[in-house]
Amino acid sequence: MVSRIIFILGFSSFSALWSQGYYPEKYTNGNPKSIWTGKALNLENDAADDKTSNWQLVLDPMKSDTWSKTQLMSINFSFDGNPVVAFKASNTGIITFDTTVTSNPLKGFHVLPQNAIPNKSSVILGLHGIGDNDKVVCKVFGPAPYRQLWIKFLSFSPATDSLGASNLTTAVVFEETSNRIFLVLMNENHLSGASNLYKLNPGIQTDKFVASPLNNNGNSYGFPVSSKADDNYYYEFNYGFQNVLDLELGIAETKSNIKAGTNADVTYYLANNSGVSVDSTVLYYQFDGGSVSSEKIKFNWLAGRENIYTGKINGITINGPAGATHELVMWINKANNITETITNNDTQKIVFLAVNGTQSTGQVLMESATAAWCGVCPGNNLKMDRWKEKYGDTIILVQHHQLDEMAGNNDALFDAYFDNTPGTLINRSAMPNLDSAAKNLDKAIHEIRMAPATVNVQNMSLNESTGELKYSVLVKFEDYFQGTLNVGGLVLEDNVRGSGAGFNQTINDTLTNDTKDWFYRFSNPINGYYHQHVAWHIHGGARGQELAYKSYAPGDTVLLDFFYTIPQLLKPAVILASPYLPVGDIISSGKPADIQAVGFATYTESGKEYFINAGLTPLWNTNLSVGNKQIANWNLYPNPASDHIVLQAVNQMQRLEIVDMAGNKLFVANADYQNIPEVISLGDCLKTAGIYFVRVTDSFGNTGGKKLIYMP
Structure with a gap:
């Protein structure tokens, strides 16, 4: 007979009776990592839904507490050791595999377990979705047999908020094969003066007696405020017996391409994956096979990765010549002065590459939001144009549209965020912090302009009968470089317009009084105006197509070929009140002079992503x-x-x-x-x-x- 044990978890304490069940570990800065690739599968904007990115609607906005219809599982998954095939979702933050439930779902903050919650449930108690745009959506990411099923509570209010002053986006994620469950806290918005702390209780309830809550203590959560995935945080629930003693050593940040004769720094972290607290360990490190250094570290590591220790090793001299490599090995072997149960995550090795530091002029992508559907976006776009005017062709503008089928496909959102660029450089949402971000722009542009490689678009051709555009992206290294390189491309078009409600909005004449502005000299509002820099397709995703880890020498090149069939007809344009007549249909292949292609290169290192360079070539460059x-x-x-x-x-x-x-x-x-x-x-x-x-x-x-x- 299997014993049923109640597990109680809190922010400041962790107690457990050793038994098979669900055990949480906390992770920050991103979405759940795939057990297959070790990287996040969902890189989309937190606000993506059934209207913008192929999410499936599970539950419409409701005015009363209710359950969705039974939804079939689109992945193979076992809960509490038993296969499940279907689920229901409530507008109160509950996902259950007990599809026989009919009673009204429990609402508000409660401790777990609760009799009113069905068996086999994953919950984020304290949510309440009764607003006009509150809904539950789901989507599968990744290939079988390692898929992730995301079930997202989009724009929900806290149960205590009767005025709609705040809204939250959270998700429950089920992973195939590993049978892991993730509870993801994504983002929040609140009116001025409203609290940005929320009393929620995420957790898993196996039955009326067994649960793994995260917040029975009743503490309040602070949420990420942006809609980008990079600042999300989540709890990972593993099923089984929790590790007895496991302290993990990892690399938080380092740069492995170091100018010869200068110093490298390494920031590392120590996380406690155990079910018991840890208060000490010893860190050892050795450089280029020399003497071993050690440091005793005392820190109160709480169980379940609830807090993380970070430290730094400074002043590692990377001698030349350029092209030479150096190796740093770091390791731990005890926690609480006891040999660990799990030791396969106790060692890290970093290979540094000495480089010349001679670099080429770089370009950076700057993304702006659609001007038609966002009240402040035209102003934001205008500021971006001013930045481009100041920095010239250092900046390549990209604009994204989602409404009225103009986006053409569901991978048209760039939404990439890189650690060496200000957040506003590549961001499609409204940006009230543009002015403050501009203060950091000079430094960022200067750094980005010094790139280890050039990026050029070449061999462009357009088949005007089929609309197929072909082009190549050439990355040429000017210096030594090592890393996981990503190469991607975007197809852009100017003078794109739509005819739906979102694109019939008029442009206020306050935006047309600047002689340098696109809308100059139109004192009356423009109806259904043209959009510029519209991205139709992104090859390789927001960060580009990932290549194998490799070292490059000056003169080495990477050449990738891309092709894309541009939509022939998205929607007939019926607007007549425009200075740009005749309008005709939105048919991209019929106006090749407006087509451009952008190539870009990025790389990843120690969990961070960096922008290298970009290049743009208009199709008419070839002809003219x-x-x-x-x-x-x-x-x-x-x-x-x-x-x-x-x-x-x-x-x-x-x-x-x-x-x-x-x-x-x-x-x-x-x-x-x-x-x-x-x-x-x-x-x-x-x-x-x-x-x-x-x-x-x-x-x-x-x-x-x-x-x-x-x-x-």
Whole structure:
């Protein structure tokens, strides 16, 4: 006969009777890691749902407490050692495999176990989904037999919030094969003055007598405030017998590519996976086979990874020559002065590579949100345009649209966050902190511009009958480098418009009084305006296609080929009240002059992700002989223009050309354009409204181009 034991867990204490059951461990900074790859499978924005990213609707917004219909499990999973095939979800934060339940679900904060909660349940008690946009959705990530089934409580309110002042997004995740259960705290939003601490009790209830709660003590949770996955945290529940004594050594942060003759630092962590507390251990480390150093560490490690110790080893000198490698080995072998039960996570080895430190000029992607559906996004986009104006082609703008089928597919969200870029550089949501982030932008742009490799897009071609775009991304190393390289690409298009409710919104004239702005000279609101930098597809995902860990020498290259069939017709455009007539259909393959491709490279190291470089090539560059290397810090405005343009450049421009879409040169001038604005009349060279290209050449022979809309 199997004994039934009650497990009580809290934030400040952990007590357990040794028995088979569910045991939690706490993890921070990200979503649950796959037992297959060791990396998170769900990299989506926390707000992704059935409207934006192929999530399946489980429970519609409800005004009363209720259960969903029975949902079939889309993965193979065992709960408490027994296979389960279906589940129900409530709008009060309960997922149960007891699909016979009919009574109203329990609402509010409660200690576990509870008679009113069905057997075989995973819960986040204290949630209440009764708002118009509160819903439960689910989605499967990863391949069999290591899939993760995510069941997400989207935009729920705390049960104590009757005014709708706050909303929370949380999830319960079931993993195939490992039979692990994860409870994920994702993000929150609250009105000014409302509390951002929430009294919840996440946990697992096997039956009326056995439960593994996380918060029977009644403490309040603080939630991540952003919608990015990187700052989520979660509890992992393993089924079985908990490890008796297991202290884990890991690398929190280090850089393994070090300029020869300088020092490297290593930040490490120690986490307690045990069911008992630990108060001491000894850390040993050895560099390049030399003498062994040791350090006794005293710290009150609570059970279940509830708190983490971090330490640092400083001043490890990485001698040259460039290309040489050095090795640091770190290990522990005891906890509480007792040999551990589990020892396979007690050793770490880091290989450092000496590099020259000679690097190439880099570019960075800056992502902006859709201007049509976000009240503050046009202003944010305008600030981003100003940044691009300041930094020139160092910045590549990318914009994403989700409404009215304009996104084209479900992988059109970039939403990548890199540890060497400010969070606002690559972020599709409204950003009230843009002004404060701008203070850090100069430093970030300077660092990003110094990249160990160049990225170029080449071999672009478009089949106008099928809409298939092909291009290659070439990464060329200028210095020694080692790491897990990721290479990706984006297909961008300018002058995209939609005709649904989200894209019929008018543009207020307060956004059109800047002569450098896209909406300049339209004193009346524009209805159904064009969008720029729209991303249709991201090859390899937000971080790019992952390659095997490898070392590279100067001159080494990586070449990946990408192709994508651009949507032929998303929605007929029926708007007539626009200065950009005729509108016609949104058919990308019919206007190749608006197509661009972006290549980018990133890498991962010690659990962090870093941006290396990017490059952009418009499709019309190939036809109009515009060089890949764009000239930074030059601008023309107004755009659209009616009778003149103003050209301003920091670098010396020696030649200016205005070219039509067929490549015919309509205006050519050899002049010295630098620092001061140069007014160029358009009436003598341009006769009809349309899209033209302005091409400039600097004193070094570099060429660059910008698109011009002429509306006499």
